[in-house]
Amino acid sequence: MLERELSVGTMSAQVANHVGARIVSGEFLPGSALPIESELCEFYGVSRTTVREAVKSLAGKRLVEVSPKIGTRVLPFSEWNLLDREVLAWRLQAQFDGKIVEDIFEMRLCFEPRASFLAARDGTAEDHALIEQHFRELVAAHEQGMPVKTISESALEFHLAIINASHNGLFVTIGSAVKSALRVSSEMLQRHATRPSEDVALHDAVRTAIVARKPKEAASAMEYLLAASRERLLPLTVDAAE
Structure with missing residues (x-):
C-alpha cells in the first residue's frame, strides 16, 4: 500500500x-x-x-x-524506450545479469571512447579543469576510504564530465539518459574492487591523455578502461545469479 x-x-x-x-x-x-x-x-x-x-x-x-x-x-x-532512465533502472533491478552488463558496455564502448577523443580535441580549458577536479575527487575518495557510493559517484561524475566535454549534443543526451546504468555498474565495480589503485590508474590514463590534448590516446585509454571494467563486472553477475 x-x-x-x-x-x-x-x-x-x-x-x-x-x-x-x-x-x-x-x-x-x-x-x-x-x-x-x-x-x-x-x-x-x-x-x-x-x-x-x-x-x-x-x-x-x-x-x-x-x-x-x-x-x-x-x-x-x-x-520499449530502453534509454529512459526509469526503464533502464527497472531492468537493472529486475534482471542484473550478464546480458544487461554486455548491453551496457557495448553501448558505452560505442560512444565513450569517441567522446574522450572529442574531449581531448575540442574540450575547453574549463572542461579539462572539471575533468581534473572529478579525478582528484575520485583519488581522494579512494585514499580516504570513503563509502562505495561516494567513490562510484566520483567515478560517474568523471565520465559525465568527459561526455559533456565532447560538445556532442547526442552524446550528452545519451550520457544523461544512461546515468542510472553507469551508476549501478560503477557501484558494483567499487563494491567488489580488489585493486583500487588499478582503477585509479585506468582513469588517470584517460585524464592525462585528454588534458594533454592527445585524442587518439584518450580514446584508446577509455576503451581499455571500459574493457577492463566489463571483464571485472561480468563474473559478479554470475555470482549474483547463483
Whole structure:
C-alpha cells in the first residue's frame, strides 16, 4: 500500500514505478493486458486519476499501449524506450545479469571512447579543469576510504564530465539518459574492487591523455578502461545469479 498523504503526482509516480518494474520483470508479459483500472485502484489504494496518470507515464515510455477497445496492453520489448532512465533502472533491478552488463558496455564502448577523443580535441580549458577536479575527487575518495557510493559517484561524475566535454549534443543526451546504468555498474565495480589503485590508474590514463590534448590516446585509454571494467563486472553477475 502506498502512502495516502502524498500528492497525486507523487502517488502516480510510485504506482508507475511499481507497475513498470512488474512489467520489466516479466510479471506482465508483452501482449498481455494490465489489470483494469478499478483493480489497480483497489490494489494500490489510490484514485482513478492517480492510476490514469501512472498508465499515461508508462505509455510515454512505450511499455504499454492504451486502447478504448482492448484496454491497456504491454507492448513488445522492441517497442520499449530502453534509454529512459526509469526503464533502464527497472531492468537493472529486475534482471542484473550478464546480458544487461554486455548491453551496457557495448553501448558505452560505442560512444565513450569517441567522446574522450572529442574531449581531448575540442574540450575547453574549463572542461579539462572539471575533468581534473572529478579525478582528484575520485583519488581522494579512494585514499580516504570513503563509502562505495561516494567513490562510484566520483567515478560517474568523471565520465559525465568527459561526455559533456565532447560538445556532442547526442552524446550528452545519451550520457544523461544512461546515468542510472553507469551508476549501478560503477557501484558494483567499487563494491567488489580488489585493486583500487588499478582503477585509479585506468582513469588517470584517460585524464592525462585528454588534458594533454592527445585524442587518439584518450580514446584508446577509455576503451581499455571500459574493457577492463566489463571483464571485472561480468563474473559478479554470475555470482549474483547463483
